[in-house]
Amino acid sequence: MHISLLQPVIDRPGPWASVYADVSHGTEDTAKQQELTASATTAQLFALGADEATCGAVHEALLTRRGDPGTHAGRALFAAHGAIVLDTPLPGPPAVPFAAWGPVPRVTPLLAAIGDDPVCLVVRLDRTGADFAVVGERGGGAERGDARAAGERSERHIRTAADHTVEQNAEEIADAVRKEFESSGAEVVVLVGAAHERRLVHGKLPEPLRALTYESEHGGRAPGAERDLVERDIAQVRAAQESDHIAQVADRFRAGTGPGGKHAKPHSAAGLPALVEAAREHRIDTLLVSPHGADSARQVWVGSDVDQLAVHGMELPNLGELRPAAARADDALVRSAAAHGADIVVVHDPERAPAGGLGAILR
Structure with a gap:
């Protein structure tokens, strides 16, 4: 998230x-x-x-x-x-x-x-260029500019044979998609346009990006073309991306390992004492939160600083806070994790959620 x-x-x-x-x-x-x-x-x-x-x-x-x-x-x-x-x-x-x-x-x-609010790069394309919009991260859809392909960048490409121009344009659009994907922080791409142009561009993307790119069978380069159907396709792609991400994070937490795989050092934490200690030591990489977990509503103690967090109020004076206050565990841990750049994933499915509703993958 x-x-x-x-x-x-x-x-x-x-x-x-x-x-x-x-x-x-x-x-x-x-x-x-x-x-x-x-x-x-x-x-x-x-x-x-x-x-x-x-x-x-x-x-x-x-x-x-x-x-x-x-x-x-x-x-x-x-x-x-x-x-x-x-x-x-x-x-x-x-x-x-x-x-x-x-x-x-x-x-x-x-x-x-x-929710996870995955960032989606929407590319409206035709044989002459592509328009980009970024959807997600609470930003809605924001135009990010226009990448003109060979036909408009240089008239000499328009004069070449039709097959050659289409191929060249597809390569330039694909390269522009790659650069925009990297600069926008997007996690998934949706191509919108005529089927022939979409498939050409899709096929010319680098393999890792191609696997994250989907095509909408509706609409065209004109922003208003079949708008409702295109927005439905984008919403479905983003929902699938969110579901996949949550499943991957939940699996990593349960396996007790990070991206290094099964031979990596176990580094999952569960239970309030372990989570509070990890938060104070800035060791949380990803915090998993289930809104209805029993531990989520439990009381912990906090101070004015995000690192002043404890299971028992008597611990806070040792952390420099003389007037500790009680807070919900989920909100206190979210505040600490977010302050130190951790990812936060809300897991609604009780079958995937940590026991008690709170867990962490550690750095």
Whole structure:
């Protein structure tokens, strides 16, 4: 999972207001519904101990951001010290809207909602060039420019024989796809365009990239061509990529080894004491989280620094924190892991999830 979304809330000290709100707008009294939601949420936060400035910031944020009529949407807000630090849409309304107040932000429900969010490079191509868009990592679809193939880069290629021009163009487009794939951080590619051009480009990609490249049988280079069908194909490819990634991570965790294979030194960790120790020592490479695991909701102790994390509150003074606070284990471990560049994978399938709901592959 790409955790850049969490960066604004990771190193900033709390306490934190975390809000998961239903901001659906399906009726004529939208403004009244917004006011009721904002008032109820801030009243709940105030009852939990949130300061007046932070409650006011949340109230204003819930009132000022309006979606399109008829939409069914959700939002996650994180606020501290009177300011909204992160305000991000959810794929849909939260199953159970709630507000929380605590020493670390309640980010695990956000990660569970958005999923692995694999980055997909979408290439709309024809014999003259290709247009690139990156979908994923909470970025939606963003145009990244246009790579013109031989026909438009140099008129001499247009004048060559038709077969030669198509081959040359396919090679140039394939090379542009490779470069864009590497620079964009994408994990998978979808080619959109006429079947002949798609297959030519696909066949000229380097083998490792070819294995990560899929073709949509719908649409063309024009962005609006069969848009719904193309978006469906992209969503299916991304879902398959996410499922494969989660399965691979779960298998690595269960095997107790990393990418080095079966002869590598075992380095999986499970159980809160082992996980907390690994987090403090910055040894977590990949944190596995199951939202409904028993250990996920257990209490650990934290300080203002991400490395001040302990199973027992009496340990925190030795780590420099004289006023330890209780926090959920999943959120505390996510905060620590994200701060030190670890990957975080949410495993919804209980058959694949670690026992207790939390586990780690170690560095």
